[in-house]
Amino acid sequence: MATPFLDRDLRVIPIDAYIDPPQPRARAIITHGHSDHARSGHGAVLATPDTIAIMKVRYGEDCAGQFQPLEFNTPLQVDDVTITLVPAGHILGSAQVVMEHRGQRAVFTGDYKRLPDRTAQPFELAECDLFITEATFGLPVFQHPRPLDEMARLLRSVAAFPERSHVIGSYALGKAQRVIALLRDAGWDAPIYLHGAMIR
Known part of the structure; x- marks a missing residue:
């Protein structure tokens, strides 16, 4: 049996890097720009260029000691671990982390979405030996209606x-852009007003 190279804290053991760590770490691999995954204070951040740009807007240019952008589907060798970021389809720049080490291939999905969404790079399936996934809506009780029907x-x-205002509550990053795109796709061409908190 192969030796595990990823621990329960999502630390990639051979390179001492953490995936989406909740507290500052010397090395962090960030899957996307939502605040429950991307935080400031890391020594070094590896992420897609879009995620890095989002982090800098949300937390400031100096929110990490250094940034290393990695384009999708571009393998990066770090010691004896190969890291590849694959589109997760969740929001702009969101990535699954594919890690290869001594013949083992693990995928951490982060948040992902398989439905088409023109505001995010489309989800890509990544083959693996070990699959670690976010499962916020993984139970069968969650049956979301079709977006265009909504x-x-x-x-x-x-x-x-x-004569009435119609207010749509959504996350400022990702969901708001998706709702706007869906409304435009559905033919709404009138102005859409955003709360000031949504601008940044």
Whole structure:
């Protein structure tokens, strides 16, 4: 049996790097720019260029000691571990982390979305021996309606009640952009107003 090279804290043991660590680490691999995955204070950050740009906007240019951008599907050899970032489809720049070490291949998905979304690079399936996934909505009880059906429902309400404001709550990063894109795809061409907190 092969020796594990990833521990329960998502530390890539041979290179002492942590995936999406909740506290500052000397080396961090960041899957995407949401604040439950990307935090400031790391010594060195490896992430996609889009994720690095998001981190700098959200936390400041100096939110990490140094940044190493890694394009999708570009293997990076760090000692005897090969790291490749593969699109996760969650938000702009979101990545799955593919790690190869001594014949083992592990994938940490981070947050991912398999549905088409023009605001994020499309999800790509990565083959592996070990699969570690986020499962926020993994239970069968979660049955999400089709996005375009929801947009049609919203637009029917807007047409039926034109004198009323229609407020849509969403995360500022990722979800807001997706809702705007879906509304445009559904034919809404009138202005869409954002709360000031959504701008940054």
